[in-house]
Amino acid sequence: MFKKILIVAFVTMLGAGITGIKSSPVQAAGDVAHPASQEWTTDGLFGFFDRKQLKRGWQVYSEICASCHSVRLLFYRNLQEMGLAAEEVKKIAAEAEVAAGPNEDGETHNDGELIVRPGKAFDKIVSTYPNDLAARAANAGALPPDLSLMTKARVNGANYLHALLTGYKDAPSGFKMSEDMNYNPYFPGSQIAMGEPLSDEGVEYADGTKATVDQMAKDVTAFLIWAAEPELEDRKRMGVKVMLFLIIFTALLYAVKRQVWAKLH
Amino acid sequence: MSTPTWKNPIVQWVDHRLPIVTFLDHAIVKYPTPRNLNYWWNFGSLAGVILVVMIGTGIMLAMNYVPHTSMAFDSVERIMRDINYGWLIRYLHVNGGSMFFICVYIHIFRGMYYGSYKEPRELLWIIGIFIFLAMMATAFLGYVLPWGQMSFWGATVITNLFSVVPFFGEAIVQWLWGGFSVDNPTLNKFFSFHYLLPFIIFALVFIHLWALHTHKSSNPLGIEVQGDEDEIPFHPYYTAKDAYGFGVFLIVFLGFTFFAPNFFGEPDNYIEANPLVTPTHIVPEWYFLPFYAILRAVPDNFVDIWGILPVIIPAKTAGVIAMFASILVLLVLPWLDTSKVRSAKFRPTYFWLFWLFFIDTIILGYIGAKPAEGTFLLIGRLATAYYFLHLVIFMPLVGKYEKTKPLPDSISAAVTAGGPDAKEGS
Numbered sequence: 001m002f003k004k005i006l007i008v009a010f011v012t013m014l015g016a017g018i019t020g021i022k023s024s025p026v027q028a029a030g031d032v033a034h035p036a037s038q039e040w041t042t043d044g045l046f047g048f049f050d051r052k053q054l055k056r057g058w059q060v061y062s063e064i065c066a067s068c069h070s071v072r073l074l075f076y077r078n079l080q081e082m083g084l085a086a087e088e089v090k091k092i093a094a095e096a097e098v099a100a101g102p103n104e105d106g107e108t109h110n111d112g113e114l115i116v117r118p119g120k121a122f123d124k125i126v127s128t129y130p131n132d133l134a135a136r137a138a139n140a141g142a143l144p145p146d147l148s149l150m151t152k153a154r155v156n157g158a159n160y161l162h163a164l165l166t167g168y169k170d171a172p173s174g175f176k177m178s179e180d181m182n183y184n185p186y187f188p189g190s191q192i193a194m195g196e197p198l199s200d201e202g203v204e205y206a207d208g209t210k211a212t213v214d215q216m217a218k219d220v221t222a223f224l225i226w227a228a229e230p231e232l233e234d235r236k237r238m239g240v241k242v243m244l245f246l247i248i249f250t251a252l253l254y255a256v257k258r259q260v261w262a263k264l265h
Numbered sequence: 266m267s268t269p270t271w272k273n274p275i276v277q278w279v280d281h282r283l284p285i286v287t288f289l290d291h292a293i294v295k296y297p298t299p300r301n302l303n304y305w306w307n308f309g310s311l312a313g314v315i316l317v318v319m320i321g322t323g324i325m326l327a328m329n330y331v332p333h334t335s336m337a338f339d340s341v342e343r344i345m346r347d348i349n350y351g352w353l354i355r356y357l358h359v360n361g362g363s364m365f366f367i368c369v370y371i372h373i374f375r376g377m378y379y380g381s382y383k384e385p386r387e388l389l390w391i392i393g394i395f396i397f398l399a400m401m402a403t404a405f406l407g408y409v410l411p412w413g414q415m416s417f418w419g420a421t422v423i424t425n426l427f428s429v430v431p432f433f434g435e436a437i438v439q440w441l442w443g444g445f446s447v448d449n450p451t452l453n454k455f456f457s458f459h460y461l462l463p464f465i466i467f468a469l470v471f472i473h474l475w476a477l478h479t480h481k482s483s484n485p486l487g488i489e490v491q492g493d494e495d496e497i498p499f500h501p502y503y504t505a506k507d508a509y510g511f512g513v514f515l516i517v518f519l520g521f522t523f524f525a526p527n528f529f530g531e532p533d534n535y536i537e538a539n540p541l542v543t544p545t546h547i548v549p550e551w552y553f554l555p556f557y558a559i560l561r562a563v564p565d566n567f568v569d570i571w572g573i574l575p576v577i578i579p580a581k582t583a584g585v586i587a588m589f590a591s592i593l594v595l596l597v598l599p600w601l602d603t604s605k606v607r608s609a610k611f612r613p614t615y616f617w618l619f620w621l622f623f624i625d626t627i628i629l630g631y632i633g634a635k636p637a638e639g640t641f642l643l644i645g646r647l648a649t650a651y652y653f654l655h656l657v658i659f660m661p662l663v664g665k666y667e668k669t670k671p672l673p674d675s676i677s678a679a680v681t682a683g684g685p686d687a688k689e690g691s
Contacts, residue, residue: 045524073339073342073346078346148342149342149535149536152527152532152535153532153533153535153536154532155532157532188545228535230346231345231346231352235352235353235356235523235526236523236524238353238523239519239520239522239523239524242519242523243516243519243520243523246512246515246516246519247516249512250509250512250513250515250516253505253508253509253511253512254509254512256505256508256509257505257506257508257509260501260502260505261502261505261506264300264497264502
């Protein structure tokens with residue numbers, strides 16, 4: 001009995017230790033507002049991608065966010081895996097210009113102009129800016145971060161993004177704002193260079209969904225969850241099967257163990 | 266040792282020339298094992314299994330990983346996105362590292378609770394500490410490879426620790442870096458070492474097992490095996506028990522891998538390394554946190570407090586010494602513990618000291634994740650002081666003055682007497 005108590009205590013302490021460790025970065029951020037938890041279809045053991053939502057999210061990204069933020073780890077072909085039709089992907093890719101050089105004379109530029117061709121599905125999604133310096137130059141010195149891994153690269157990533165996108169407010173009286181900055185309590189330091197990106201009816205959804213700020217924030221975050229973890233759905237589906245197998249298998253192993261040891265007593 | 270005659274002629278032919286079957290028969294089939302090992306004894310074999318998993322997944326990752334500062338981060342993401350089941354292999358490797366440390370920490374605490382390190386198993390314990398040290402080095406090197414922000418800044422912090430070595434410090438650090446800061450030569454070197462060290466661990470594990478099989482396993486009662494009635498063959502008893510334990514372990518391991526693969530990780534490591542941007546808080550992986558807390562616990566006025574030290578030791582140096590000492594002191598634990606009785610079951614005072622020490626390490630781990638300031642720093646200092654107080658002062662004293670409970674006559678007597686230990690290992 002006492003042994004059982006000890007085991008419980010051990011596991012509890014281990015759990016407490018791990019929880020303490022996990023909660024630390026949030027608390028370490030100190031003055032930052034805590035993002036409210038939203039429901040994501042990708043949460044939980046049976047998490048999945050809502051393909052319609054991903055399409056809406058892609059629309060918000062490509063019409064609004066993409067003017068500054070890249071998703072440099074994604075290829076156009078990935079959009080087909082996301083749920084767009086092959087023809088649609090080709091069309092989207094073809095709208096982009098991709099460096100085509102060098103030509104047969106070994107030149108990448110023609111009269112100082114980059115030699116380009118229309119994008120193909122196998123190309124990486126083309127960024128607005130050719131590099132970080134160009135991005136900074138166009139954004140008053142601030143670098144719009146790449147969004148490919150954003151939901152994994154921030155604590156509580158998805159909820160944080162949603163809170164950030166919907167959290168723009170007027171600065172409280174007495175709060176000293178720097179030039180060209182915007183007040184957002186969810187951003188470390190509460191000042192963010194990015195202006196409020198979303199406004200009601202900022203995009204016109206093809207599926208008729210009403211484009212409120214909240215809806216767009218959720219959709220684009222769902223899209224970014226997919227962009228960061230395109231394997232998520234496969235992973236969880238496989239995980240459920242593996243767990244079911246393991247539970248049965250381990251139960252059998254336990255029965256075998258009991259059977260083998262029964263001879264001893 | 267007579268050579269058995271094997272029925273199968275091929276087996277017999279081989280065994281006559283290379284007695285590998287006989288060896289295996291001795292080592293994992295007939296191998297006599299105390300009959301009362303409980304489930305805490307599962308974690309040694311679990312650690313062995315996870316080592317093999319780490320080497321297997323690691324070799325596969327190395328096939329697609331590029332150890333170059335401009336490509337490392339993207340090559341990891343390519344593994345995650347474009348390699349068939351690359352995400353599975355990488356997440357197994359990432360979470361496997363944490364599982365390895367969980368198993369080994371339980372294994373070490375088990376050894377401490379049951380006094381497994383005592384005569385004649387001192388070397389077995391010492392080799393184990395060397396395995397632990399090699400694991401820590403391997404884990405640190407591996408964490409640098411994805412070239413995220415924590416990789417880079419962790420590498421910067423840890424390599425800088427070596428600068429405190431007298432006379433050679435700077436040379437050592439520059440050699441580790443392969444230059445004057447953490448950069449591409451560092452990454453190349455770390456990749457090479459990260460691939461090398463697991464095989465050294467593997468060799469150490471065999472030496473660990475060699476020592477183990479010389480005096481056999483200790484047991485929860487901590488008394489020696491006295492006869493055949495105290496022992497059972499490893500197979501089928503412990504193969505069955507280890508297999509069941511392995512099933513439970515897999516549920517935990519794969520549970521994290523499939524459903525919370527980044528639970529143990531730092532989000533910052535999904536941001537590519539940037540030497541110009543320092544993260545707000547540089548924290549190591551969770552399994553280093555207690556030692557990180559000890560490193561940062563030493564106060565700046567450490568020398569003033571002691572006053573008697575003949576040389577001036579800067580706080581950083583003292584911190585590094587404390588951190589390494591916190592691990593190296595474990596090497597002499599078999600001699601620091603003066604008690605004749607092994608198991609904490611029969612040591613009422615040590616029982617509580619053990620759990621206090623365990624809680625102390627958890628507190629250190631918690632503090633290691635916090636910024637080194639204010640109350641956190643104070644708690645960290647007290648916990649660090651207690652860590653050494655326990656090992657260096659309490660262990661020798663309690664062994665001398667403790668009144669231990671009477672030991673059972675034999676393992677079989679205790680197991681069959683219907684006493685509190687009767688169900689041990691069932």
